[in-house]
Amino acid sequence: MRAAVIVFPGSNCDRDLAVAFRRASGVEPVMVWHKETALPDGIDVVGLPGGFSYGDYLRCGAIAARSPICRAVVDFAARGGAVLGICNGFQVLLEAGLLPGALMRNAGIKFRCKSVALTVGTAGSVFTSTYVAGQTITLPIAHHDGNYTVDADLLARLDAEDRVAFRYVDNPNGSVGDIAGVLSENRRVLGLMPHPERAVEPLQGGTDGAALFASLVSALESA
């Protein structure tokens, strides 16, 4: 499985994400600068990392979503490519229109930085197939704008279509329906606020994120 990690000015989880991809797949990911207009050939999954792209100017992820490389990522997703957006990457996916809804300032105003318990909403995706639906895992969060918002109709649709990938056990930011991560309609795009790449080896304090990368390897290498 060959991964591309997009690097924006202000990204700060790009190297951690690359390590997580490499650890799971054994293949060195390609780091792609935001000014590139095309993805390298032969990419199986694109990762949008956490951080503060463009200093969070205007809205978190807003400028990054209009950068040259993001047009290529949108095209890649339209062709059925797998795209993983973590934290600021999730914000970019929403601003790019690849996922529905918006992320607002945390309901309690605070920047929340701690490990949180999540339930796995579905094992039915290339990102979650090695988890078990209903399983409780622990991943770190670190964000100021993670308050996921969708209207009631869309919320019902996300539930009906089994597109909520992860839910908070104890909601840290006011997200509607305790939603921590959502899937696209074709289930090939995942955006989530928690950081699975910060929980792939014991030295990081937990390994519950490793299964997400293992799921990708198992889905995309057999494809």
Add this chain to the structure above:
Amino acid sequence: MKATVHVMLKPGVLDPQGEAVRHALGALGFAGVASVRQGKVIELDLSGEDRAAAEDAVRKMCEKLLANTVIETYHIEIA
């Protein structure tokens, strides 16, 4: 020509920042502030003289970038 764009959260969308400002005003002794909504103002300096064309262009800018219409509304003034 100058365009001023006001971007506000849609009515009904909880504004945690506005709510924090309201609490702080109360703590400073300002009574009677029932609610606070916080938005942003964006000023654009535009070339060209055609007012209608400018308004049209700014509307497209709002839809594409300046506002997130999932949660925000915008209001344009051309002067």
